[in-house]
Amino acid sequence: MKRPIIFSSLTKTDGAVAVVKDFNASILPGQFVSLLGHSGCGKSTVLSILAGLQEASSGGIIIDGREIDGPALSRAIVFQSPSLLPWLTALENVRLAYAQANPKSSARSQRDAAQQYLNMVGIGDYAHSLPSELSQGTQQRVSIARxxxxxxxxxxxxxxxxxxxxxxxxxxQDLLLDLWEQQRKTVVLVTHDIDEAIYLSDRILLMTDGPEAKLGRDLTVPLPRPRDRRMATDDPAYFQLRREVIGFLVSHTRQFAAV
Amino acid sequence: MKKLAFNFFPSLIGILAVFGIWALVSAQFAPDLPSPAKTWEESKPYVLAPFEKRGEMDQGILRMASYSLWRVAKGYALALLIGTPLGFCLGLSPLFFRMFDPVIQILRPISPLAWLPLGLVLFRQSEPAAHFTIALCSMWPTVVNTMTGVRSIPQDYHNVAAVLRLSPWKRLTKVLIPATLPYMFTGFRLSLGLAWLVIVACEMLTGTPGVGGFLWQEYNSLIYSHILLSILTIGLIGYGLDRLMGLAESRLRIA
Incomplete structure (x- = not known):
């Protein structure tokens, strides 16, 4: 029953400019996939359409045989900024989300569950702090728990x-990797950090530079799991992949500069 | 202690200076203007028995002020009840904004003196006419500030509301209202100032008991010291109201 996420000729125009054009890819359930490319190349746009926050201009994204329209609770997103509601405590921020997914649960069980998720990301002790009292890293943990x-x-x-x-x-990154090992959700990570992409993912989708960004290369990460930081210094497969990624990004920068 | 001295003494000197100028003007240039001493002498029965009622227009100054405050409270409540939702609609819907922004810009500068006769025509009684006038004159800062507040909600919060698929009600209570609250309160504070400003005009024109009515009546009875008493009372109460709202506002900013 589990079918892949299919990006089918996904195109997003902003005025006369096509930010993303004919982006085609498919992602299997349980895969950890990174979208990697230069800043401003349109990778966040692809993710934003996948989240349902923006609409495709043409083409679309198909999940379970149906084209997505709008956000869904089955597709959760963590933004670059923690985006917590500053008037709610860490616990209340998580609880607001949990209550949406479990609308019939009691207030008590919602609070307990929210506390569990905060424990899971290692910040159970900060449940009753407001976001402004927490460091950026801790805020982002709350956002992941949410x-x-x-x-x-x-x-x-x-x-x-x-x-x-x-x-x-x-x-x-290690926290995320642990959670993924336990739950094996499908993950789509947008990043411009090459080592982050290699260390975390099964596959790296390299995007060409925008405008008219599309899929440039589709690379499989051959490193075994569980991953280990030492792979970055010891594993020849890591160097090889890194070389390929950097080679792609550099050649596309040249191409871009030559135009 | 040092801080108190630093803040308090300059204020005291300022106030004394104004009293000095007042005394000088009444002694040298304006013989009809009662001096501070004479004002105090003639105001004593109103100030020392502030809640005394001797007749319809002959009442202690705080009793008069309480009539005015009650009238302002009603008109102001009406202003908030209309102004806040209106501000939300204007901030949330560009279509609604385009429809009503011109109307609001035209209504905003109209003086209370112009609204009151219309209120009297509409309601045929001075009390509802006064509430109508206070509400119509004082609600604009609430409308405009609420609108600005709603518009300046960061896109992040809208995104969170969208991805969590919050219902319209939850979106309002969990995101929009808390995010707008500091702006709303600034509007409430400015509106209260305006409402208090309008009351005097309303009472003068309708002759109802209150500080403004008292002021006008005493002018007609040629008891000028009571005009000054009324002015001081209006100023002090207005200052007090503003400080109260300022306190509430600063609480919100911390939260």
Whole structure:
């Protein structure tokens, strides 16, 4: 019954300019896929359409044999900024989401569940803090807990670690990897960090530069799981892949500059 | 202690300076203007027995003020009840904005003196006419600030509401209202100031008991010191109301 997510000639125009044009790809259930490309190449636009926050100009995205129209709780998203509601505590932020996915649950069980999700991302002690009292990294953990509390089938991540310092970023990458190992959800990660893409994903979809961005290369990450940070320094397959990715990005930058 | 001295003494000097100028003007240039001492002497029965009722227009100053405050409270409540939802609609719907923004821009600068006769025509009684006038004059800051607040809600929050598929009611109570609250309160504060400003004009024209009515009556009875008493009372109460709203506002900003 589980069928892939299919991007079919996905095109998004902004005025006269096609930001994304004829983007074709398919993602299998349970896969961890990264969309990698230069800043502003249109990868976030693709994710935003997948989340249902924007509409495709032509073409579309098909999940379970049906074209998506609008957001759904089965597709949870973590944004680049934590996007927590600042007047709600960490717990209340998660609870708001959980209550949407479980509208018939009691207030008590909603609070318990929200607390569980906060424990899961390692910040159970901060349940009653307001977002303004938490560090960026902790806020982003709340945001991840909020996304997981929807029990989504597909998790969308829009440069979720882009605003964090590098050590916090490594911590959150490992957290995400742990959660993925346990739950094996389908994950689509938008990023411009090459090492992040290689370390986390099964597949990397390289996008060409916008305007008229489309799928450039579709690379499989040959590293075994569970992953280990030492692969980045020790594994020849890692170097090989990194070389390919950088080669692609550099050649496309040249192409771009030559025009 | 040092901070108190720093804040308090300059204010005190300012107030004393104004009293000084007042005394000078009444002694040297304007013989009809009662001096501060004479004003105090003639105002004593109103200030020392502030809630005394001796007749319809002969009542303690705080009793008079309470009539005015009650009238303002009703008109102001009406202004908030109409102005807040109106501001939300204007902020949320570009179509609604295009429909009603010109109307609002035209209604906004109209003086209370113009609305009151219309209120009297509509309601045939001075009280509802006064409430009508206060509401129509004071609601605009609430409307405009609420609208601005709704428009400046970050896209992030709209996205969260969309991906969580919040119902319209939840979207309103969990996202829109909390996000707009600081702006709304700024509007409420400005509106209250205006409502208090309008009351005097309303009472003067309708001759109803209250600080404004008292002021006008005492002018007609040539008791000028009571005009000054009324002015001071109006100013002090207006200042007090503004401080109260300011306190509420600063609470919100912390939260």
């Amino acid at each position: 996304a997981f509390s929807l029990e989504p089938r597909i998790l969308l991540l829009d440069e979720p670690f882009g605003m964090l310092d590098s050590i916090t970023r490594l911590e959150l």
